[in-house]
Amino acid sequence: MKHDSAAHAARSDDLIDHLKELTPRVTPQRRVILQTVCDLGGHVSAEEIVSEVARRLPSVSPSTVYRNLRALESVGLISHVHMGHAVAQYQPAGHGGHHHLVCGSCGRIQKIDNRITSGLRRSLLASEGFEADFEHFAIYGTCAECADRKGNGPPNRG
Amino acid sequence: MKHDSAAHAARSDDLIDHLKELTPRVTPQRRVILQTVCDLGGHVSAEEIVSEVARRLPSVSPSTVYRNLRALESVGLISHVHMGHAVAQYQPAGHGGHHHLVCGSCGRIQKIDNRITSGLRRSLLASEGFEADFEHFAIYGTCAECADRKGNGPPNRG
DNA sequence: CCCCTTATTGCGAATGGGTCGCAATAGCAT
DNA sequence: ATGCTATTGCGACCCATTCGCAATAAGGGG
Numbered sequence: 001m002k003h004d005s006a007a008h009a010a011r012s013d014d015l016i017d018h019l020k021e022l023t024p025r026v027t028p029q030r031r032v033i034l035q036t037v038c039d040l041g042g043h044v045s046a047e048e049i050v051s052e053v054a055r056r057l058p059s060v061s062p063s064t065v066y067r068n069l070r071a072l073e074s075v076g077l078i079s080h081v082h083m084g085h086a087v088a089q090y091q092p093a094g095h096g097g098h099h100h101l102v103c104g105s106c107g108r109i110q111k112i113d114n115r116i117t118s119g120l121r122r123s124l125l126a127s128e129g130f131e132a133d134f135e136h137f138a139i140y141g142t143c144a145e146c147a148d149r150k151g152n153g154p155p156n157r158g
Numbered sequence: 159m160k161h162d163s164a165a166h167a168a169r170s171d172d173l174i175d176h177l178k179e180l181t182p183r184v185t186p187q188r189r190v191i192l193q194t195v196c197d198l199g200g201h202v203s204a205e206e207i208v209s210e211v212a213r214r215l216p217s218v219s220p221s222t223v224y225r226n227l228r229a230l231e232s233v234g235l236i237s238h239v240h241m242g243h244a245v246a247q248y249q250p251a252g253h254g255g256h257h258h259l260v261c262g263s264c265g266r267i268q269k270i271d272n273r274i275t276s277g278l279r280r281s282l283l284a285s286e287g288f289e290a291d292f293e294h295f296a297i298y299g300t301c302a303e304c305a306d307r308k309g310n311g312p313p314n315r316g
Numbered sequence: 317c318c319c320c321t322t323a324t325t326g327c328g329a330a331t332g333g334g335t336c337g338c339a340a341t342a343g344c345a346t
Numbered sequence: 347a348t349g350c351t352a353t354t355g356c357g358a359c360c361c362a363t364t365c366g367c368a369a370t371a372a373g374g375g376g
Contacts, residue, residue, distance in 0.1 A: 120278040128259060
């Protein structure tokens, strides 16, 4: 909710430039959609993008937004993360370096350095040959405050 | 994959007994639904349960199945796991001891001993106070075979 | 065994996020 | 300016799941 999105906004010019190289046509809609994702700076649902885009360019239809989210993702300009029960959330490309923890109680999303997960990733790779994808799938659970608020009984009885 | 469900089937009498104590009314529908989940033994979608129940007791409506899946879960007789993109999968209670890896390419689900994740769980708890819930949310990624088949380039490029 | 309360069922409509088909529009290379 | 075709807007559609409601039936009390 804060604003480290400035950093993203700065890079968005970059991304918008790439639009010309990466897609056959650069339409106002597409530009606005990419710009919006960049400005919002990550962790926004398709729905939020739809409405912000609608604010900026009212004629844009939701299906165009959905189509472009996929198109932009397929050329690597944006990406999305699945947040447990919640709908997917989009972010400009280059959001590397962290993974996500989603609290199932309060919905809060926190970022963690991906070094924290590297141990598990290595274990899974070694023992199962499985490449865990924490980039696109958040880790679900209960955040400190919610765990606290619920007393500290076992969370199994959720 | 085939039939360690015998073990579950054995325990299902247990669970079915509990039905009498745990729910206000024991209806044939409810009994059949629980029995079905127990017999199928885990990793079944609501849809699969719906159709197996329909085979066993054709009059049962899908909404009854859905309602009962929730009801049975709320009293702890069954539980479900979210498998990445896929729909949730149900299992009889007492499926402890393992977590799930879901391959996004081929859809295969493998079980892993939950000891493998305990390191990460401890780290997350220590550094963030976050209780990761791998019981109900599978780890998504790419299985050995699929990673292999795709060549061994970086998986980041989706 | 019957009755009564009320949990539960079946039905079909609704929901909600997202996708699709199609005709109209509009990039952009020439 | 022209033509090719990618892209758009619209509205219908999809699909798993949920909901509203009247009808049904579980099971405790008499």
